[in-house]
Amino acid sequence: MPVIAVDKPLNLTSHDVVNRARRARGTKRVGHTGTLDPLATGVLVLCVDDSTKVVQFMEADSKDYLAWISLGAGTPTLDAEGPVEETGDVPPLNPAQVQTLLQSFTGPQAQVPPQYSAIQVDGQRAYAVARAGGALDLPARNVVIHTLDLLGIFPSVEAAPRTFDPQNWTPTNTGDTDTGRTFTLPPxxxxxxxxxxRASVGSGTYLRSLARDVGGALGVPAHLGGLVRTRVGRYDLRDAANLDGLHEAAGIPDLAALDFPVIEADDRVARELRQGKRPAHPARGRHVVTLKGDLVAVVDGNGEALKVVRAWA
Incomplete structure (x- = not known):
């Protein structure tokens, strides 16, 4: 069964989209590979029926975003849900200096997640505790930010571009949807x-936390005024299905959805992997193993043998 990239609309939770997919596809077996906040739009990857078996191997996919970071106002949720609880005067901003600042946030780092997040501590969801007026001690998590490109500085979210060239996700000079893709942002x-x-980040990175931290580096509160996810792994927003087309979306097979090199095994290697053995093989790193086009296993290679991460009969 297919893996489907969906363009999640504004104000729907990821679970809302999963429920719609279940109704549209006539199955309860639908999962997603990474939550997208209600006030964010863009790519949400769904796995349907037997494809749910590969979700765990897609959760670590890198992701690309367009982010509108509003400076001078902080919110409890770190996004435009509000309310504004803190303000500060924003210093004059020089594009070259801001790009240098953004560059300082790239690479491996420890990032503190938002209090309004789905992270669990001792069985408690952080957002549930936050909405009840409390706060959890959320330890910093190791993340990687690959690139951060400044596309412009604007007096407000309303004044910033919302129409983009879908080939490279840069702003266009017109709102004409024939030549660009126009996004709806929260009020x-x-x-x-x-x-x-424009951001490219590793798994587990919160753009709301990035907005908070960029503001902190400039000495002002900040929040995420808008967010669009333009890519997850090999899935680009320009190829994503809309909700109304879920019932007929073809998607791609689960094997093609896994973004790992492929080892085509013979009967012996496939049998040994399914038995939990470690057959000799020169591959290094994570690979998908197939037999006559069918998925056999996901493995890690050390240059001498293959270790099974998960195998299928």
């Missing part, structure tokens, strides 16, 4: 200077 919380940033 702005006020007139706050806004950075438009």
């Amino acid at each position: 702005a919380l006020g007139e706050f200077p806004t950075l438009l940033v």
Whole structure:
């Protein structure tokens, strides 16, 4: 069964989209490979029926975003849900200096997640505790930010571009949807200077935390005024299905969805992997093993033998 990339609309949770997919596809076996916040739009990858077996291997996919970072106003959720609970005067912003600042946030780092997140501590969801007026001690998590490109500095979210060239996700000079893709953002919380940033990040990175931290580096509170996810792994937003087309979306087979090199095994190697053995093989790193086009296993190779991560009969 297929893996389907969906363009999640504004104000729907990822679970809302999963429920719609279940109804549209006539199955309860639907999962997603990574939550997208209600106030964010863009690529949400769904695995249907037997494809749910590969979800765990897609959760670590890298992701690309367009992010509108509003400076001078902080919110409890770190996004445009609000309310504004802290303000500060934003210093004059020089594009070259801001790009240098953004560059300092790239690479491996420890990032503190938002209090309003799905992270669990001792069985408690952080967002549930936060909405009840409490707070959890959320330890910093190791993440990787690959690239951050400043696409412009604008006096507000409303003044920033919303129409983009889908080939490279840069702003176009027109709102004509024939030549660009126009996005709907949450209502702005006020007139706050806004950075438009194109980001490529590793799994587990919170763009809301990045907005908070960029503001902190500039000495002001900040929040994420808008967010669009343009890519997850090999799935690009320009190829994503809309919700109305879920019932007929073809997607791609689960094997093609796994973004790992492929080892075509013979009967002996496939049998040994399914038995939990470690057949000799020169491959290094994570691979998918197939037999006559069928998925056999996901393995890790050390240059001498293959270790099974998961195998299928």
